[in-house]
Amino acid sequence: MKEKKEKWNSKYRTAEIFAVFTKHNFYSNGFTPEEMRTTLEDLGPTYIKIGQIMSSRTDFLPDSYCKELEKLRSRVKPLDAETVRAIIEEETGRKIGDIFSDFSDEPLGSASIAQAHYGVLKNGTRVVIKVQRPYIADIVKKDFVLLKKFAALANIVTETDDGTALIDVRAVINELEKVSNEELDFHVEAEHSRLFREQCIDDETSVSCPVIIDELTTTRILTQTFVDGFPLSRRDKLEEFCVDREAVGRALVKNYLHQVLDAGIFHGDPHQGNIMLCGTVPYWIDFGIIGHISQQNIGIIQDMIMAVLLKDPDQLTNIILSMGITNGNVNKAKLTEDLDYLIERYIAVKDLASINMGVLMEELMGILTKYQIKMPSEFTLLVRSLVTFEGVIGELCPELNLFDILTHKMVERMKETFDLRSKLTSLLRDAAATGADALQMPGAIIALLRNLSKGRMKIGFELTGYDELMRKLQVTVRNIAFALFACVIFAGSCILCTTNIQPEAYGIPFIAMIGFVTSVALGIYTIIKMSSKK
Numbered sequence: 349m350k351e352k353k354e355k356w357n358s359k360y361r362t363a364e365i366f367a368v369f370t371k372h373n374f375y376s377n378g379f380t381p382e383e384m385r386t387t388l389e390d391l392g393p394t395y396i397k398i399g400q401i402m403s404s405r406t407d408f409l410p411d412s413y414c415k416e417l418e419k420l421r422s423r424v425k426p427l428d429a430e431t432v433r434a435i436i437e438e439e440t441g442r443k444i445g446d447i448f449s450d451f452s453d454e455p456l457g458s459a460s461i462a463q464a465h466y467g468v469l470k471n472g473t474r475v476v477i478k479v480q481r482p483y484i485a486d487i488v489k490k491d492f493v494l495l496k497k498f499a500a501l502a503n504i505v506t507e508t509d510d511g512t513a514l515i516d517v518r519a520v521i522n523e524l525e526k527v528s529n530e531e532l533d534f535h536v537e538a539e540h541s542r543l544f545r546e547q548c549i550d551d552e553t554s555v556s557c558p559v560i561i562d563e564l565t566t567t568r569i570l571t572q573t574f575v576d577g578f579p580l581s582r583r584d585k586l587e588e589f590c591v592d593r594e595a596v597g598r599a600l601v602k603n604y605l606h607q608v609l610d611a612g613i614f615h616g617d618p619h620q621g622n623i624m625l626c627g628t629v630p631y632w633i634d635f636g637i638i639g640h641i642s643q644q645n646i647g648i649i650q651d652m653i654m655a656v657l658l659k660d661p662d663q664l665t666n667i668i669l670s671m672g673i674t675n676g677n678v679n680k681a682k683l684t685e686d687l688d689y690l691i692e693r694y695i696a697v698k699d700l701a702s703i704n705m706g707v708l709m710e711e712l713m714g715i716l717t718k719y720q721i722k723m724p725s726e727f728t729l730l731v732r733s734l735v736t737f738e739g740v741i742g743e744l745c746p747e748l749n750l751f752d753i754l755t756h757k758m759v760e761r762m763k764e765t766f767d768l769r770s771k772l773t774s775l776l777r778d779a780a781a782t783g784a785d786a787l788q789m790p791g792a793i794i795a796l797l798r799n800l801s802k803g804r805m806k807i808g809f810e811l812t813g814y815d816e817l818m819r820k821l822q823v824t825v826r827n828i829a830f831a832l833f834a835c836v837i838f839a840g841s842c843i844l845c846t847t848n849i850q851p852e853a854y855g856i857p858f859i860a861m862i863g864f865v866t867s868v869a870l871g872i873y874t875i876i877k878m879s880s881k882k
Contacts, residue, residue: 381416388420393484394491396420396460397531398524426463429453432479439566446470447564461531466574474574475561478534485532492525523725531636534570538562540635541572547611548603548632555603557632575633577626580744591625597745600630604737605757608730609646614639616729618737639729645671649727650758657755659695661688672721679719686715705751706735830874838867 371390388399403417432453433444444451450468457464462480469475496518530536538560545557564571578585586593600623607614615622616637624631641649648671655664665684694708709731716723738750841863849857 426458478570480568581620593745834870
């Protein structure tokens, strides 16, 4: 009975989703940025949340779409006060009056997963309590079941001739599901917040974050200390209170680089709404998404940036290929050429203080996508976080340059970690090995020439850089073979029509009719494949 009910709910939800797409007439006009936003709003909370996540994914969507999807962060209908109070009482097992001396029914903000309310505890502590929307977990679960079914079909469509997927739709859906599931359990966000506070906040007079109230935090509600301030997105407030933007910006940049390079834990969604200003102290809030990066990968990222600064595309290529996952067919020479062009445009022409790190990282990710190199998820999240944070700093105080400050901090880190004794030992070891090889070189050359003169050695040459041309040639040859095969079947079917082979249909031998259908189908398929390659 339960299975039948779930199956009926799935069919009902599928019909509902189809009705929304039909209403927006997507198959006729396609999706404009505004049409995509309104469609996601009509599809419900799961898709609103996906839209919010995708608003920062410029590696997937054009900038115009990302900016439009940002509006989903502030256009969610709030819950009524009775529902909010009922959820809090159900989760805590206590009456509102027994918990709070003051509780505001007017929400501070309303999002797709939850909304926030202001309250004062009995002990006088001012707090913010996030309340999850009813039935949201069940709705999200069912929506992702349908999305995964769609992803299975979409991955078939995006398969290329060499068997590699242009876009791994299933991987994208799985990532979105993981993020959404974590945000549906406020215990996860509470743990993120505690970890962030412990590892990333070392001076609360400079940068801080709220404190979690454990006894009032469950899967569906989260309570933390109230930050009496305003988000950095409120430019009018920045002007009204004459905020020293440069001081705030430097404090944030220093703390953010401490997160990434020292703690290995960073805020995964550092947009303006997630940074509050209380007096002169910026507060990080909303830890639904935090990133983790190992010390080994911090070192690799440091080497990448140094390769860019030293204008060494060969080293940058080696680092990327050692860190990323490829399909084994990367044209290393072409990749190095593209990276060299990227470095020359950003390093040779500009000084560090004028480099836009966001644009540089987005172009680098574009090159990796071109060569189908998939970087670890922690690196992808870091790039998105960096790009978002640089945009925040750019609006707050344009004179600060994140890339400039980052490179200076990395140089300082290299000085601190530089071990002169081990470096000299390594150099001496390499020099000794090189000297030993040099002593053996004359004898090796003489032996090589002797073997060549006696015909004991063959020299082979291998052409490189023609992988794409050979692949296209193989596809063309295959299509021509299909076309010839279709012609042979068609001609053979015509010959069979002159015989009396039984059985027949409409005076045509049945086997000949099968041949005609097969040849026509194969011909249409070949024409479509050849046309798609133009």
